[in-house]
Amino acid sequence: xxxxxxxxxxxxxxxxxxxxxxxxxxxxxxxxxxxxxxxxxxxxxxxxxxxxxxxxxxxxxxxxxxxxxxxxxxxxxxxxxxxxxxxxxxxxxxxxxxxxxxxxxxxxxxxxxxxxxxxxxxxxxxxxxxxxxxxxxxxxxxxxxxxxxxxxxxxxxxxxxxxxxxxxxxxxxxxxxxxxxxxxxxxxxxxxxxxxxxxxxxxxxxxxxxxxxxxxxxxxxxxxxxxxxxxxxxxxxxxxxxxxxxxxxxxxxxxxxxxxxxxxxxxxxxxxxxxxxxxxxxxxxxxxxxxxxxxxxxxxxxxxxxxxxxxxxxxxxxx
Amino acid sequence: xxxxxxxxxxxxxxxxxxxxxxxxxxxxxxxxxxxxxxxxxxxxxxxxxxxxxxxxxxxxxxxxxxxxxxxxxxxxxxxxxxxxxxxxxxxxxxxxxxxxxxxxxxxxxxxxxxxxxxxxxxxxxxxxxxxxxxxxxxxxxxxxxxxxxxxxxxxxxxxxxxxxxxxxxxxxxxxxxxxxxxxxxxxxxxxxxxxxxxxxxxxxxxxxxxxxxxxxxxxxxxxxxxxxxxxxxxxxxxxxxxxxxxxxxxxx
Numbered sequence: 001x002x003x004x005x006x007x008x009x010x011x012x013x014x015x016x017x018x019x020x021x022x023x024x025x026x027x028x029x030x031x032x033x034x035x036x037x038x039x040x041x042x043x044x045x046x047x048x049x050x051x052x053x054x055x056x057x058x059x060x061x062x063x064x065x066x067x068x069x070x071x072x073x074x075x076x077x078x079x080x081x082x083x084x085x086x087x088x089x090x091x092x093x094x095x096x097x098x099x100x101x102x103x104x105x106x107x108x109x110x111x112x113x114x115x116x117x118x119x120x121x122x123x124x125x126x127x128x129x130x131x132x133x134x135x136x137x138x139x140x141x142x143x144x145x146x147x148x149x150x151x152x153x154x155x156x157x158x159x160x161x162x163x164x165x166x167x168x169x170x171x172x173x174x175x176x177x178x179x180x181x182x183x184x185x186x187x188x189x190x191x192x193x194x195x196x197x198x199x200x201x202x203x204x205x206x207x208x209x210x211x212x213x214x215x216x217x218x219x220x221x222x223x224x225x226x227x228x229x230x231x232x233x234x235x236x237x238x239x240x241x242x243x244x245x246x247x248x249x250x251x252x253x254x255x256x257x258x259x260x261x262x263x264x265x266x267x268x269x270x271x272x273x274x275x276x277x278x279x280x281x282x283x284x285x286x287x288x289x290x291x292x293x294x295x296x297x298x299x300x301x302x303x304x305x306x307x308x309x310x311x312x313x314x315x316x317x318x319x
Numbered sequence: 320x321x322x323x324x325x326x327x328x329x330x331x332x333x334x335x336x337x338x339x340x341x342x343x344x345x346x347x348x349x350x351x352x353x354x355x356x357x358x359x360x361x362x363x364x365x366x367x368x369x370x371x372x373x374x375x376x377x378x379x380x381x382x383x384x385x386x387x388x389x390x391x392x393x394x395x396x397x398x399x400x401x402x403x404x405x406x407x408x409x410x411x412x413x414x415x416x417x418x419x420x421x422x423x424x425x426x427x428x429x430x431x432x433x434x435x436x437x438x439x440x441x442x443x444x445x446x447x448x449x450x451x452x453x454x455x456x457x458x459x460x461x462x463x464x465x466x467x468x469x470x471x472x473x474x475x476x477x478x479x480x481x482x483x484x485x486x487x488x489x490x491x492x493x494x495x496x497x498x499x500x501x502x503x504x505x506x507x508x509x510x511x512x513x514x515x516x517x518x519x520x521x522x523x524x525x526x527x528x529x530x531x532x533x534x535x536x537x538x539x540x541x542x543x544x545x546x547x548x549x550x551x552x553x554x555x556x557x558x559x560x561x562x563x564x565x566x567x568x569x570x571x
Contacts, residue, residue: 180438181436181437181438181439182426182428182437182438182439183437185419186426188414189423192412193410193411193412195408195410196409196410196411196412197423197424198394199374199394199406199410200394200424201393201395201398201424201425202424259412259413259414260414
């Protein structure tokens with residue numbers, strides 16, 4: 001009897017389709033161009049970060065300071081933009097993101113501290129710093145809402161909001177890079193067998209450092225997108241972004257052991273999270289329960305990762 | 320007749336604190352030679368090979384390749400000088416296929432703009448890997464399966480093929496036939512033979528298996544407690560003689 005075999009990615013796509021179909025039938029206002037576009041826009045900021053996070057987890061690294069990094073970059077941007085100009089603000093916002101990356105790289109690559117500990121400290125430090133920069137206020141920024149408000153008109157047929165375009169560009173870049181380049185190839189090797197990677201002459205430290213630099217670019221793009229969408233930065237800007245991005249990457253099939261997974265899996269997971277979020281809001285579920293749902297999804301993702309890895313091992317031993 | 324040895328070490332010493340793993344070891348390997356390095360556990364075999372492969376840096380002593388003094392700070396240095404090592408733990412990436420493992424860390428990039436962007440030339444790597452696999456007579460059920468699906472013996476043959484593919488003048492093998500089945504051992508010994516027959520190449524093998532040592536090597540170096548205690552031509556000695564040196568029954 002032929003057995004039905006489905007891959008991890010197919011299983012995730014199936015979950016997404018079931019969620020969409022279920023909500024299209026049972027959740028009022030879910031099915032419609034406006035709401036579906038909304039879901040994509042809301043998933044974009046998480047998605048941008050999740051792409052860079054996918055690369056890190058593939059190489060057995062992690063960055064839980066990303067939310068705070070987005071917060072710091074955003075607060076530096078709006079404060080400088082308030083007193084100087086938009087462009088100088090943007091430049092300083094980017095420098096702030098690079099600064100976070102540099103601190104992470106020095107601690108992880110040079111001092112050899114585990115990335116989870118370094119970035120845990122960073123999560124607190126940079127969040128604190130961004131509150132210092134903002135002096136605890138919320139600061140609005142003028143003339144910077146086109147990314148959040150305007151749409152790209154494609155031949156008069158379809159209008160695409162900019163956050164989706166930015167996410168799509170980031171996703172395509174990471175997909176191409178991780179699949180086709182020497183760098184992407186070596187990152188998979190580092191995650192799968194770090195010892196073998198070192199013995200064959202791969203520069204683990206240098207390659208990991210580059211991934212944190214790429215994360216700085218992602219942080220900057222996510223910052224621009226989210227600030228533009230709300231027109232301001234506050235002490236809570238970017239909060240819990242690390243958690244959402246990590247949930248997406250693990251749910252997307254990279255797992256904590258590294259060496260496998262793609263940004264396509266991450267994309268599907270980002271969409272699953274965005275659909276669940278949207279459906280909970282539309283159904284009028286209390287905000288507290290939404291938190292419970294998000295956290296449970298991360299727990300489920302980690303358990304799923306563990307179970308699928310055990311199953312892989314048992315198959316290997318039979319051979 | 321004086322030939323320049325492929326590999327020459329002079330007074331190689333490695334100590335860890337007060338423990339001396341290797342004491343004043345001087346050896347020579349000539350091109351076309353297969354030399355076995357034998358000794359009990361802790362005799363210093365792995366330490367010697369690691370010094371030559373760049374994994375560890377000797378406390379004192381010198382290493383010469385083709386007459387030129389070299390100082391390897393890491394395995395990459397040794398590899399670019401043409402010294403290839405097949406580690407006991409194989410150093411394979413489980414999720415990669417055979418060509419991916421052969422070109423691990425030395426991936427080929429496409430020509431032109433795409434190469435500048437770092438794009439891999441998978442086609443070229445596969446073709447070249449395939450040629451080496453044929454040249455060295457290795458056989459695999461599926462070239463493009465992840466090596467994690469292969470048996471220990473097949474994985475050993477993958478690592479051996481990689482070593483033979485890249486080794487320009489010297490191939491170091493750490494226990495290449497330990498825990499292998501009869502067929503895989505044969506395949507490994509065949510690669511050793513074919514590599515040697517390419518001319519001006521030498522091989523240093525660490526092995527516990529005296530039968531395999533006898534089958535392929537020309538000369539045997541015996542280490543005992545960090546010292547080189549014997550340097551014997553295979554034609555001038557016997558297996559039991561070598562064992563006597565290993566156990567210390569023959570005092571040097």
